[in-house]
Amino acid sequence: MFSKLDSVLQLVRQWQLSSPQNQGLYTPQWSGAECVVRVDNLSAHSISLGQIDLFDGQLPKDAKFHGEGFQMLAQNYGSADNITAIGRCPDAGEYRLSEDADHFTAYNQLLIESEGHYTLLGFSSCHRFSGYFKVYPSGRLVIGIDSDTLAIPARHYLNSESLFVACGESREAVLVQFAEAIEQHHPRLSWPSKPNGWCSWYHYYANVTADDIEENLQQLISPHDHLDYLLIDDGYQEFMGDWLYPSERFSGGVEGLCKRIREQGKEPAIWVAPFIAQAESRLFQQHPDWFVKGQNGQPLAAEEVTYGGWRCTPWYVLDTTQVQVNQYLHHVFSHMYHHWGVKYFKLDAIYWGTLAKGYRADPNKTRIEAYRMGMETINKACNGDAYILGCNAPMWPSLGLVHGMRIADDVERNIGRFKQIAKETFFRNWQDMRLWHNDPDCVTLNNIENQHTNEAAYNWHRVSLLASSGLVFSGDRLIELDTTQxxxxxxxxxxxxxxxxxxxFSLQHAKQYQDDHLVRQYWFNWDEHNSLEIRLNLDAQWQVLWADSQFTSESTKNGLTICLAPNSAVVFEKKA
Known part of the structure; x- marks a missing residue:
């Protein structure tokens, strides 16, 4: 059924809805492997369609799939009648993006495996609308777009985002084709090389002080001089939303601190949650009219319609369809860029910029357009010369707007979170250097209060980070790292x-290439209780780079037999 591209294209073409109320309304326009559906309003009055189901079909009975989430913390995989959430926060969970009472919803990408073949159905553009895939336990598959609250005027039309189809025997090959199609719609932001450095959050969290920054700056000078950026994370600001006003722990101001970082030959980086503000902030107190409204015309607290945030709540969301809001964003980031000298921005909580179920000043803009307007303003404020990292972000709406993207949950020092992050990261490995730089979150190698784990867990963490080839930012207090760490x-x-x-999809074995040469191989035992024995055909050119103390191997006539304990990983590296 899914063995040849032509047959798949023909199948999807046959999936066009043909219910009576839609006759003459939907017109698919195919160009190669991509399809844009024109949706006409043939009536004499304006209509709002909300979710627009474009295609309706059936998955193969034995199909397994991986479905992307709308936001960073959501991914799923499995089969139609047995779906597993990979992250902690499914879109249909705390984020309340879909109801999913009798089905499961994936967003923008669905990768299907059946009988050794892969079929990729994905939206290669995300300018105005988010695409979705509704999977029912019966195997029914519905593909559509969410037109938000946008109204189609009488006898006018809208075009869907581009739906892309690819298939083949190689999982990697179809993903590469998808990335190339996305590049045509959303050219990737370029940067000379992947940034690296140190981040304050994972040791100090919101209690970070200026003295903590000074201490770790000295460590970046020596002995960790190979790390370039010092990222001042959440905690430097007085209130969420008042990014230019320091907290009492930064009484000397952040601008002077950034200047000292630059004077020592390092680059200052800053955390900002640009689209939110707490009620106590100057921003919210002085400009309540700048925020997304509820049905009562008052600023809408995010917690009323979605996940409310992790601290300093309730959060209110800026309406980036307003000129004054974009002027404000331009001022904040221009000031940080020109006066603070910041050329690396970690933009967090930016999912809230796509807040649904609220009212913006411009009803002709979808929430995706509003979000992209705000992100474009931030880029322009920095003259397009600052590195933008998306975090807790809407995935596809961010295409072409960020240099790097957090693709996994916040790191915690325990094997459960290390494994969760690894799985989230590995399913998104294909995105690295194609859509953006992947950021699997910080490297943590030391225990802290309330976060204690063992050597095997830290080994899993370092092995999986090496396999990701993502951004490398240390999250430990640098002075406490020993020589091995x-x-x-x-x-x-x-x-x-x-x-x-x-x-x-088992994510048990991976190969890593550099300049088209195989340089490393990885094996992961995801089982929590049972050891895994594997026979490998590796010659003397291969050596163990990292493994935990429980790892064993035995050479035989037929090659090498290795044994991985539960929750264990190993990486072999080719000798130079």
């Missing part, structure tokens, strides 16, 4: 290989 950080930072390629 410092060397792990050094190896990760110097890794120039591509993100590892996994052959199938």
């Amino acid at each position: 410092a060397e792990v950080l050094n190896v990760l930072q110097k890794n120039l290989a591509d993100a590892a390629r996994f052959a199938d």
Whole structure:
């Protein structure tokens, strides 16, 4: 059924809805492997369609699939009648993006595996609308777009985003084709190389002080001089929304601190949640009219319609369809760029810029358009010369607007979170250097209060980070790293290989290439209770780079037999 592209294209073409109320309304326009559907309003009055189901079909009975989430913390995989959430926060959970009472919803990408073949159905553009895939336990598949609250005037039309179809025997190959199609609609923002550095959040969290920054700056000068950026994370600001006003722990101001960082030959980086503000902030107190409204005409608290945020709530969301709001954003980021000298911005909580179920000043703009307007303003404020990292972001709406993208949950020092992050990252490895730089979150190698784990868990963490080839930012207090831990950080930072390629959804084995040469191979035992024995055909050119103390191997006439304990990982590297 899914063995040849022509047959798949023909199948999808046959999936066009043909219910009586839609006759003459939907017109698919195919160009090669992409389809844009024209949706006409043939009536004499304006209509709002909300979710527009474009195609209706059936998955193969044995199909397995991976479905992307709308926001960073959501991914799913499995089969139609047995779907597993990968992240902690499914779109239909705390984020309340879909109801999913009798079905499951994926967004913008659905990768299907059946009988050794892969079929990719994905939206290669996201300018105005988010695409969705509704999967029912019966295997029914509905493909559509969410037109938000947008109204189609009488006898006018809208065009859907581009739906892309690819299939083949290689999982990696169809994903590459998809990335190339996306590039045509959303050219990737370029940057000379992947940034690296140190981040304050994962040791100090919101209690970080200026003295903490000063201490770790000295460590970046020596012995960790190979790390370039010092990222001042959440906690420097007085209130969420008042980014230019420091907290009492930064009484000397952030601008002077950034100047000292630059004087020491390092680059200051800053955390900002640009689209939200808490009620106590100057921003909200002085300009309540700048925020997305509820039905009562008052600023809408995010927690009323979605996940409310992790601290300093309730959060209110800026309406980026307003000229004055974009002028404000331009001022904040222009000031940080020109006066603070910041050329690296970690933009967090930007999913809230796509807040649904609220009212914006311009009803002709969808929430995706509103979000993209705000992000474009931020880029322009920095003259297009600052690195933009998206975090807790809407995935596809961010295409072409960020240099780097957090693709996994916040790191915590325990094997459960390390494994969760690894799985989230590996399913998105294909995005690295194609859509953006992947950021699997910070490297943490030391225990802290309330976060304690063992050597095997830290080994899993370092092995999976190496396989990701993502951004490398240390999250530990640098002065506490020993020589071995410092060397792990050094190896990760110097890794120039591509993100590892996994052959199938099991994520058990991966190969990593550099300049088209195979340089590393990885094996992961995801089982929590049982050991995994594997026979490998590896010659003397291969050596173990990292493994935990429970790892065993035995050479035989037929090659090498390795044994991985539960929750264990190993990486073999080819000798130079």
